[in-house]
Amino acid sequence: MTGSASGSRLGVVGLGRMALALLLPLIEAGLVPSAGVSAVVASRASAERLAQAHGLQVGTDPATAWAAPVVLLAVKPQQLEAAAAAAPAGGSGLLISVLAGVTLERLQGLFPGWRCVRAVPNTPSLVRCGLTGLALAPDVRTEEGAWVRRLFDQVGEVHELPETQLDAFLALTSSGPGFVALLAEALADGAVAAGLPRQLAHHLTHRTLAGTAALLEAKALHPGQLKDMVSSPAGTTMAGLRQLERAGVRSALIEAVVAAAERSRELA
């Protein structure tokens, strides 16, 4: 383990959407050398496509990825048993799993000898606006822990949490982009229904979401304060808010986050 990500060889088991959202910005920033990455995926066709698209070494032989001192495990939770069965016995490196719900205890059981990190990243990492929750097994070395924190720090913000909080963290930050994207699509549809051209409606939606988040953060506002700031008596915002409350949108969002956290716990 070296002081910087650029000194390490990295094995990647499962080069899908999440692994790419982490790796591509790190490679682009020169923090992980593309020549040092050995990735494996499930099918030869996708290995060839990914190798060509991203200039990475991608194959289907698990041994190539597991030979690295650090392995990023990014298969689906349902693909974990198959991936573990293909890992050679007698490993002794650092394993960083991003699998939803899969606990450190389960990882340690499936990958004996590996020092395990459970990471909960999100797809905005692709544009270096990510959030990552981290829990480290007690045997992870101090310098390895520091290296992992720095790695994820390069693609956004890192939060080290008790492992029991990672399912809720994932529900908000990793599934959250899906919930917000649904809101964005619906808001833009509303703007089109009200008369704006489609492309402009999407652009304005994104700017509204980004501006709202920036204002909440910069002025440390409670969301309720901002809602009240834009709601005049008998005004347009109250007309819209009444519809949202009538439709149960507030409760639906609460239940969406709770359901995602419960599903994460089930996947363990």
Ligand SMILES: NC(=O)C1=CN([C@@H]2O[C@H](COP(=O)(O)OP(=O)(O)OC[C@H]3O[C@@H](n4cnc5c(N)ncnc54)[C@H](O)[C@@H]3O)[C@@H](O)[C@H]2O)C=CC1
């Ligand atoms: N997509 C997201 O926003 C987030 C995903 N995660 C976690 O990341 C993991 C990956 O998710 P996605 O990237 O969305 O899935 P994906 O389906 O895009 O990627 C999975 C990859 O694993 C490969 N794969 C399947 N079986 C394999 C095996 N036995 N050996 C090697 N490679 C194998 C597939 O070919 C594919 O490249 C999941 O465990 C998910 O819970 C965590 C946080 C956010």
Ligand SMILES: O=C(O)[C@@H]1CCC=N1
């Ligand atoms: O739903 C999924 O499979 C992943 C896990 C967290 C966000 N998306």
